[in-house]
Amino acid sequence: MKPSSVLASLVLTVCAIACAQESTGGRVVVNATVHNGSITVKTYSGKEVIVEPGADVVKEDNVVTVRTHPGGTAHVAITVPADTSLNLKSHNGNIAVEGVHGEIDASSHNGQITLANVSGTVVANAFNGALKVAMDRIDPAKPMSFSTFNGPIDVTFPADLKANIKLKTNHGDVLSDFDIKITGSHPITEKNNTPDGKFRLRTDGTIYGEINGGGPEVSFQSFNGRIVIRKK
Numbered sequence: 001m002k003p004s005s006v007l008a009s010l011v012l013t014v015c016a017i018a019c020a021q022e023s024t025g026g027r028v029v030v031n032a033t034v035h036n037g038s039i040t041v042k043t044y045s046g047k048e049v050i051v052e053p054g055a056d057v058v059k060e061d062n063v064v065t066v067r068t069h070p071g072g073t074a075h076v077a078i079t080v081p082a083d084t085s086l087n088l089k090s091h092n093g094n095i096a097v098e099g100v101h102g103e104i105d106a107s108s109h110n111g112q113i114t115l116a117n118v119s120g121t122v123v124a125n126a127f128n129g130a131l132k133v134a135m136d137r138i139d140p141a142k143p144m145s146f147s148t149f150n151g152p153i154d155v156t157f158p159a160d161l162k163a164n165i166k167l168k169t170n171h172g173d174v175l176s177d178f179d180i181k182i183t184g185s186h187p188i189t190e191k192n193n194t195p196d197g198k199f200r201l202r203t204d205g206t207i208y209g210e211i212n213g214g215g216p217e218v219s220f221q222s223f224n225g226r227i228v229i230r231k232k
Contacts (some may be wrong), residue, residue, distance in 0.1 A: 009046070012112075015119070018119060026061075026062045026073045027062065027083055027084065027085055027102060028049060028062050028063075028064065028080060028081060028084045028085070029062060029063045029064070029084070029085045029086075029087070030049060030064045030078060030080060030081070030084060030085070030086050030087070030088075031064070031065045031066065031087045031088075032055075032065075032066040032067075032076060032078060032086070032087070032088050033066070033067050033088075033089045033090075033208065034064055034067075034068050034076055034089070034090045034091070034093055034125070035068065035070070035075055035090075035091045035092065036037075036072065036073045036074070036092045036093065037068060037073045037074040037075045037076065037089065037090065037092070037093045038075045038076070038090065038093040038094045038095065038096070038111070039076050039078070039088050039090050039093065039094075039095045039096070040075070040076070040077045040078070040095075040096045040097075041078045041079075041080060041086060041088070041096070041097040041098070041100060041191065042077075042078075042080075042097075042098050042099065043060045043079070043080055043082040043084070043098065043099040043100055044078055044079055045081075045083065046079075047081055048081075048130065049064050049078065050078070050079040050080075051064075051066055051076070051077075051078050052076065052077045052078075054068065054069070054074055054076070055067060055068050055069075055074065055076050056068070056069065066078065069175060070184065072183075073105040074158070075093075075107075080100065082099055082100060082101050083101050083174065084100055084101075084102050085102035085103040085104070085120075086103075086104045086105065086106070087105045088098060088104075088105070088106045089106075089107045089108075090107075090109070090111055091108075091109045092107045092109065092111065093109045093110070093111045094108065094111040094112045094113070094114070094129070095107075095108050095112075095113045095114070096113075096114045096115075096116075097112065097114070097115045097116070097118060098116045098117055098118075099116070099117050099118070100114075100115075100118050100119075100120075101118070101119040101120050101137075102119075102120045103120055103121050104118060104120065104121065104122045104123070104124070105122075105123045105124075106122075106123070106124045106125075107124070107125045107126070108125075108126045108129055109126075109127045109128065110127065111128075111129045112126065112129040112130045112131075112132070112151070113126050113129065113130075113131050113132070113133075114132045114133075115132070115133040115134065115135075116134050116149075117134060117136055118133070118134070118135055118136065119135060119136045119137040119138070120137070120138070120139050121138065121139045121142045121143075121144050122135065122144050122145075122146070123144060123145045124145070124146050124147070125145075125146075125147045125148070126147075126148045126149075126151055127148070127149045127150070128149065128150045128151065129148065129150075129151045130148065130151040130152050130153075130154070130222070130225070131147075131148055131151065131152070131154065131155070132154045133154070133155045133156065134155075134156040134232070135145065135155070135156060135157055135158065135232075136149065136158065136213050137158060138157065138158065138161065138205065140162065140215060140216070141216060142148060142151075142216055143201075143216045143218065143219075144216070144217075144218045144219075145219045146218075146219070146220050146221075147219070147220070147221040147222065148221075148222045148223070148224075148225055149222070149223045150224045150225065151222065151224070151225045151226040151229075152172070152222065152226050153164065153220055153222050153225060153226075153227045153228065153229070154228045155220070155228070155229055155230065156165070156230040156231070156232050157178075157229070157230070157231065158231075158232050159231050159232060160212065160213075161178065161211055161212060161218075161231075162211065162212045162213055162214060162215035162217065163209055163210070163211045163212075163214065163215045163216060163217070163218040164183075164208070164209075164214045164215060164217045164218070165180055165207075165208065165209045165210065165217075165218055165219075165220070165222070165229075166206060166207075166212055166217060166219040166220065166221075167206065167207040167208075167209070167219075167220050167223070167227060168204070168205055168206040168207065168219070168220070168221045168222075169220075169222045169223070169225065169227050170222075170223045170224070171223065171224045171225070172207070172222055172224065172225045172226035172227065173226045173227075173228065174188055174207070174220075174226070174227045174229075175227070175229070176226045176228075176229040177229065177230050177231035178211045178212075178229060178231055179211075180200065180209040180210070180211055180229075181209055181210045181211075182207065182208070183208045183209055183210060183224070184206060184208055184211045185197065185205075185208060198205075199206065
């Protein structure tokens with residue numbers, strides 16, 4: 001496709017998405033899936049969702065779905081209004097988001113997830129890769145989750161965070177700027193059926209606690225990697 005044709009296609013896509021957003025009047029939701037490659041999301045003061053060429057873009061009302069072509073490597077760059085919710089998945093590649101306010105769900109099998117200056121709620125999972133998240137504000141009514149299998153978790157929250165904390169790391173330290181009031185561990189009851197007793201109690205190593213009196217659940221879990229909770 002000639003450069004002029006690519007530009008024309010992009011302009012048509014942007015126009016269609018903008019019209020859909022204005023007609024619904026709701027928050028834009030962007031679903032993006034990349035098999036091999038990275039996803040980068042940044043914000044600007046406009047109302048349109050802008051996706052660079054090289055991806056298939058489908059819009060329905062205020063939902064925008066972005067998928068890359070099978071095979072090869074694609075690095076998708078998306079520009080969105082600040083008030084946007086994201087559902088991002090990359091099998092082999094990093095995910096980076098900056099400045100978004102909304103519900104963010106980010107998952108990468110092999111790659112790092114970096115969320116900078118975001119607000120709202122976050123669910124982030126990386127199998128092989130680090131999580132680094134910095135939140136300006138949080139939704140005080142919704143739970144959040146941060147998990148990795150191989151990699152550290154480093155999350156920064158505003159100082160007024162109120163949360164019930166759930167922490168587990170098999171191989172790594174847990175460090176916090178917040179004073180966490182430990183509320184204990186929740187034992188698991190299993191059937192035993194031996195002469196020593198019918199039931200057995202054990203714990204799975206999960207630590208439970210409260211920050212600033214408690215609130216929605218915020219869970220952290222890493223198998224290989226430390227967990228750091230920072231105060232902004």
